[in-house]
Amino acid sequence: MTNPQPETSARANKAPEETTPSLLKFNELSFSYADDEVLRQINLNLRAGEWMGVIGPNGSGKSTLIKLMGGLLKSSDDSILFRAKDIQSYSRAELAREIAWIPQETSTPFSFSAYEMVMMGRHPYLKAFRFESGEDHAICDRAMEITSTTEFKTRKFSELSGGEKQRILIASAIVQSPEIMLLDEPTASLDLKYQIQVLDILKSLNRERGITMVLAMHDLNLAAKYCHRLVLLKEGRIVCDGTPADVLQKDIIEDVYEVKVQILKSPMDGSLLIFPESE
Numbered sequence: 001m002t003n004p005q006p007e008t009s010a011r012a013n014k015a016p017e018e019t020t021p022s023l024l025k026f027n028e029l030s031f032s033y034a035d036d037e038v039l040r041q042i043n044l045n046l047r048a049g050e051w052m053g054v055i056g057p058n059g060s061g062k063s064t065l066i067k068l069m070g071g072l073l074k075s076s077d078d079s080i081l082f083r084a085k086d087i088q089s090y091s092r093a094e095l096a097r098e099i100a101w102i103p104q105e106t107s108t109p110f111s112f113s114a115y116e117m118v119m120m121g122r123h124p125y126l127k128a129f130r131f132e133s134g135e136d137h138a139i140c141d142r143a144m145e146i147t148s149t150t151e152f153k154t155r156k157f158s159e160l161s162g163g164e165k166q167r168i169l170i171a172s173a174i175v176q177s178p179e180i181m182l183l184d185e186p187t188a189s190l191d192l193k194y195q196i197q198v199l200d201i202l203k204s205l206n207r208e209r210g211i212t213m214v215l216a217m218h219d220l221n222l223a224a225k226y227c228h229r230l231v232l233l234k235e236g237r238i239v240c241d242g243t244p245a246d247v248l249q250k251d252i253i254e255d256v257y258e259v260k261v262q263i264l265k266s267p268m269d270g271s272l273l274i275f276p277e278s279e
């Protein structure tokens with residue numbers, strides 16, 4: 001696998017300092033689909049360079065939170081600030097140049113090639129009725145190298161495997177040159193090798209390009225290993241927000257997931273390992 005070339009000074013693998021500017025801020029956000037309130041009193045401050053994992057049971061509000069962060073869902077008031085300004089004051093194209101969103105499920109009605117899918121990430125930069133430039137093609141080629149997808153260039157996106165599609169979607173997000181990447185369960189359908197491959201690509205982008213990462217995740221062991229910060233949701237509320245060691249505590253996890261667990265430390269890198277117990 002090719003690693004991304006550093007574009008900014010190399011970053012240490014740790015959470016940014018408290019003084020790092022806020023990128024996204026939620027102030028007492030509540031959100032409803034029709035009459036059904038699914039997020040309640042969310043206060044959150046996402047700083048540049050962070051790697052945040054959003055965890056919680058099915059239906060707890062992870063995807064909804066991530067869509068609100070990307071401006072894909074709109075709150076009814078000005079409770080979400082992007083760079084200290086109401087997120088709703090930005091145009092769709094402005095946000096797309098700053099925030100890339102990779103959804104939980106992707107289906108395309110048309111038979112795009114993998115390369116066309118990657119090039120779609122350049123759309124926020126293309127002027128109307130203008131063809132892609134040599135520079136746009138070079139950026140896409142580089143993103144496909146980073147994600148080891150060059151060999152799929154001419155294949156139909158719809159015919160790729162889950163792991164191959166996921167890497168194409170990451171390439172498409174990379175060419176957006178975003179400040180923030182929002183990924184909704186990016187490793188859910190992947191085998192062990194692809195899980196690590198995808199997370200290692202994201203880790204390089206976070207460390208070497210300083211891209212802020214927000215990932216919804218179900219795998220608590222991978223969340224513990226890769227994330228600097230975890231936000232744990234239960235029934236639309238944040239129950240805990242802190243380092244993996246703050247959040248992945250036996251009593252908290254047992255309460256939220258309603259299952260007994262054992263929590264151990266990995267002998268390899270000291271990250272936490274969570275084992276559910278059967279009755």
Ligand SMILES: Nc1ncnc2c1ncn2[C@@H]1O[C@H](COP(=O)(O)OP(=O)(O)OP(=O)(O)O)[C@@H](O)[C@H]1O
Binds near residue numbers: 056059060
């Ligand atoms: N478009 C929608 N219309 C109405 N209700 C919705 C919609 N999308 C989600 N919901 C509801 O909002 C709640 C939160 O859903 P969300 O998809 O954010 O949860 P999640 O934590 O991502 O779950 P999962 O782990 O299953 O992906 C759920 O009760 C869900 O049924």
Ligand SMILES: [Mg+2]
Binds near residue numbers: 062063064104184216
């Ligand atoms: Mg979801």
